[in-house]
Amino acid sequence: MSSNTLKLLQKHKKTILEIWMKNQLTDDGLREDLISNEDLREQSEELVAALVANLSGNDLEDLDGDNWSSVIEILGGIAITRARQGFSPRETGRFVHSLKESILEVLQIQIKDPQQLFDESMKIIRVMDNLSIVTFETFIKGREEVILRQTDEIAEISTPVIRVWDGILALPIIGTLDSSRTQIVMENLLQEIVETGSSIAILDISGVPAVDSLVAQHLIKTVSATRLMGAECIISGIRPEIAQTVVHLGIDLSNIITKASLASALAYAFKVLRLEVRKTNSVNKINNI
Structure with a gap:
């Protein structure tokens, strides 16, 4: 210039x-x-x-x-x-x-x-x-x-591990479960198992839009990792359409405890831990058997 x-x-x-x-x-x-x-x-x-x-x-x-x-x-x-x-x-x-x-x-x-x-x-x-x-x-x-x-x-927010009771953790999964997200789910869940000493973990997939063979494999990996940490894993939120898809794809979930709802999974966890819910004067109370 x-x-x-x-x-x-x-x-x-x-x-x-x-x-x-x-x-x-x-x-x-x-x-x-x-x-x-x-x-x-x-x-x-x-x-x-x-x-x-x-x-x-x-x-x-x-x-x-x-x-x-x-x-x-x-x-x-x-x-x-x-x-x-x-x-x-x-x-x-x-x-x-x-x-x-x-x-x-x-x-x-x-x-x-x-x-x-x-x-x-x-x-x-x-x-x-x-x-x-x-x-x-x-x-x-x-x-x-x-x-x-x-x-x-968003990944951190969408994979919260909730301590619902002594020895019981719940992890509601919302959205698609891919490989990277599965890794985050496993890391958060296993870390919380170590910190709380929990023996039961509930994976709720009510918010997962669809389950295909890949999603099922991710769930199986998470369950296996949880068991290696000495905790039992329950999968809840199995809707009728998801159940039909799993059967149609020939996915074997027979070794995994599955429940239709989070409430059913929680009731099963109480039973395993020998806890029961009783209603006394309109107040829910949980006692050891």
């Missing part, structure tokens, strides 16, 4: 910022629910200052150079923040694209020579397009981090 154009951009840095802010604030896609106008202006001002300061030199397309590190760092921070705040890729890309439009608008006003305007505009377009790619890549990484964190949080 010519020294004259660089001086021009430095001189009209505030004009670029004002045009850019005007374009952003009048954009129909402005997300005031995700970022305040003050924060938006602060981000924009910081980026404009860093960008204009780094437009000198001949390596305008080499964004890996040291002189572009500050701009990349600012854009990366903005992209990550926007990914976490809930901005869409289009909205984040529009943020950088509107800056390019603002710079080109200033060049069109200040440069009168058509050839010079074309040359300098193409340089700005190439730089801003490359920065848009960097911003998009960083945004995608930030969004992936958010998705992975949310997936882990």
